[in-house]
Amino acid sequence: MSSSPQLLQVLRDGVPRTRADLVAETGLARSTVTLRLDALLRTGLVRSEAGTSTGGRPPIFVRFDPGARSVLAVDLGAAHVAVAVTDLDGTVLAEHREDLDIAAGPAPVLDLAARRGQDLLDQVQAGGAGPLAGIGIGLPGPVEQATGRPRTPPIMPGWDGADVVGVLGRRFGVPVLVDNDVDLMALGEHVTVYPDTAHLLFVKVATGVGAGIVAGHRLVRGADGTAGDLGHVAVPGGAPVRCRCGNTGCLEALASGTAIVRSVRGLGHEVRRLEEVQGLLEDDGVAEVVRLAGQSLGAVLASCVNLLNPSVIVIGGPLAHEPSPLFEGIEQMVRGRSLPLATSRLQVVASRTHGRAGLLGGARAVIDRVLDPAAMDAPAGAEPAGG
């Protein structure tokens, strides 16, 4: 019944309402409202409470209870795992982050994520948090939408076709949504920092380079879930550096964390990770390496701006601090190569979610699913999912 107004969507704003309010607001028959509200009250997602009497019988209000369920969000990077538990408003109740090597493969990595997640759940549930409603997990590679399985992910050796949904679903007995990490970052940054911005691009500069696209307030995943995959876009005017994909001049070969670290090491600095480069930016040579990477990024982002006309480009990852040579390089190329009409109001900014964009997006994807009654009718166990 897709054309029916959903009471839970109406109540999600947190405003308490009487049964009569809901009848008036939705146009639904009183009997329909009663039936659906009784079902919602049984789930605990909606609670009833007595209002203040103004003489006669006190009115009964119903309201959405965001604490009725907990959500587990997992953000896997090439070299880290972060986990968080949130309520149904997306408020983080507890979180944990540690280093790992994703190339260890799905079994040990998912086991570690599950143990850390269970620890957090035990902790918050001892404090009264609701039962687990679902798990949202982001992976640093392409994810097949229909199955939630990674598909030939370049920086995740051993993960091709891994059954992430099955492994976590069996362990926790709840639905599992798997998505590309940058798509979830775009979603997380959008809902928490830019809820009123219709068109936004989130660009992650980490071991790899990728983008998540929000257009018309909705995430654009593309026909095969690969939208935003910028790593092998040819950099206009870029140096003809050979990329591991076989082509030359790919963005990843010029501006990924891997490429930046390699260039900085070439200057004689003993760095192994992009995180360590930020501290070396007072060195003119290092600053120039980062500026050139920014220019390559900017040359590709100029094409993205002409194509998508976003009003905000958010840069995430270890180098996303303003001002910096990275942003100078990006701005120079974006402003120089995009249409004035498309850049007059464009902002290029560092992420404001303190490295949590992926977790916030993972939680939000689950919440949107849990609060969509059509999805609630599905069995509560593990299921194929793609976010």
Next chain:
Amino acid sequence: MSSSPQLLQVLRDGVPRTRADLVAETGLARSTVTLRLDALLRTGLVRSEAGTSTGGRPPIFVRFDPGARSVLAVDLGAAHVAVAVTDLDGTVLAEHREDLDIAAGPAPVLDLAARRGQDLLDQVQAGGAGPLAGIGIGLPGPVEQATGRPRTPPIMPGWDGADVVGVLGRRFGVPVLVDNDVDLMALGEHVTVYPDTAHLLFVKVATGVGAGIVAGHRLVRGADGTAGDLGHVAVPGGAPVRCRCGNTGCLEALASGTAIVRSVRGLGHEVRRLEEVQGLLEDDGVAEVVRLAGQSLGAVLASCVNLLNPSVIVIGGPLAHEPSPLFEGIEQMVRGRSLPLATSRLQVVASRTHGRAGLLGGARAVIDRVLDPAAMDAPAGAEPAGG
């Protein structure tokens, strides 16, 4: 009341329903259905008819009447105007096309379009077509969403800020939607040929080059309405040809109709328009010019495929015939520079709407607006609009 099911949206599929059907299908109160249906019956958009009696009183059915209103669609190009009248299903009832020079300016061009449109309306209304409900018009340049005015359109001298909505709205007394021509072409091709394709790119190769983007079944216009503006995207690996925008290597400088005609003239052929080039493709030199233009297009489209992951790219304009050197050039670059995951199911095809994509899209934009009850509450006169 945005959460209420709209009877007109339910009835739009053309299936006749009884009042009881509508109550059951929407969950709305019987009194609400009666109230809203009476309002719809008064507009004439919905008609009632008696069903066949199965013994007792015959049931009364209501159904949407697509002939209740007419829509005027106008497609303006750099060198042509096309007009069509459709019903509320988007079926073309009459159409007309002729050459003109858009640089003549808004007053004479809009006057000509209005006279041709009025002629068609007189003709179909004499045959029983309904009163005019609205006008949809596409312009070959950027259009400001909030006002429907062209903004610094490069190939439309004299049109900057022209009040298209006011001119046509005062003349016909109906709402006017103004949009970029390629956006309307993408919409028209999508709704008539690819209604089940969620992610589609429509690329017009005419005097200029531009794209309309459909993502998740919706047109992507961007924050300022300039999404899809490919003309000044830098061609990766492209020749450093100076563009009139001041940069070098823009797609427009390498693959627009203007650029192709210039190169073909350089071979000694006396062509003035892109339409004449198609007949010269047996000349190896001309075929090579067109193939190179296709490669430049393909190099930019490869970036678009990585960014947006469409499953169909539709090529429109005078050279959109398969097979041809244009398609060979495009295919070569798109397959060579995009991720295999994003191209395994990708089709690159010529438009199948016989040059009518813009008209079909213009009509559809108006129809969607007319059949959206929120818009119907607005005054029926001319109004600022942006599609």
